[in-house]
C-alpha cells in the first residue's frame with residue numbers, strides 16, 4: 018500500500034465510522050427487558066465510607082516567614098493553613114489518642130503541655146519520633162497552669178523554666194520562644210518577664226474545641242465545624258477523651274475544606 022492508498026483507506030474508514038455513528042444515533046435501540054426482579058439485597062449493604070484514605074499526609078512544603086513580633090491569634094496572611102494546638106494533658110488516654118491519630122494521619126499538632134501531668138511521660142515514647150520529625154511541636158504552657166497575671170515575676174520564670182526542663186528531658190527540644198499563658202491570661206508584665214528568658218512568642222487562639230472540660234464527642238465536632246478555618250489557630254485540650262472518638266470526622270472537615278495543618282516551626286523562621 019502506498020501513502021495515497023493508505024490515507025484513502027483511513028479516510029474511508031473514518032467515513033464509515035461517521036456513518037456508523039449516525040446510523041446508531043438514528044436507530045431505535047431496543048430496551049433490554051430485565052430478567053431479574055429487584056428486591057432486598059441478600060447481603061448487608063456496607064455503611065458509607067468517607068472517600069478519605071487513612072494514610073499519613075506528607076509534610077507541607079512551605080516558605081517560612083518572619084514571625085510577627087506580637088501575640089499570635091492567627092497565622093498571618095492568606096492561605097489554607099491551620100494550627101491545631103492541644104493544651105494541658107490531664108488525660109493520659111487522650112494524649113495517647115492524639116499521638117496515635119497524629120501518627121496514622123500525618124496531622125500536624127502543637128502541644129502546649131503542662132509538665133505537672135504524667136500523661137506526657139506516659140506517652141513520651143510514642144510522641145518522641147513525631148517531635149523529632151517536626152510533625153509535632155511542643156510549646157510551653159507552664160508547669161502547673163497558674164494565672165500568670167496573678168503570680169510574681171520570679172514565679173512566672175519558675176513556672177516556665179520548670180516546664181522547659183521537663184520538655185527537654187522528655188523530648189530533647191527547647192519550647193522557646195512559644196508559650197501559651199494558661200487561661201489566655203496575659204499582660205505587659207507577663208510578656209516582659211517571659212521574654213526576658215526567651216519566651217517572646219505568646220500564642221493565643223482564634224477558635225476553640227471548647228473541651229477543656231467534659232463535652233460530648235458531637236459537641237467537639239460542632240466546634241470543629243465552626244472553627245476549623247483557614248489561617249486559624251485552634252485550641253483543643255487533652256483533658257477528656259471525647260475528641261478521640263471523633264478524629265475521623267475532624268480529619269474529614271479538614272480535608273473537605275482543603276486545610277493543611279501546620280506547627281509554628283513549619284510557618285515561622
Ligand SMILES: [Zn+2]
Nearest residue numbers: 104105199200
Ligand atoms: Zn491550659
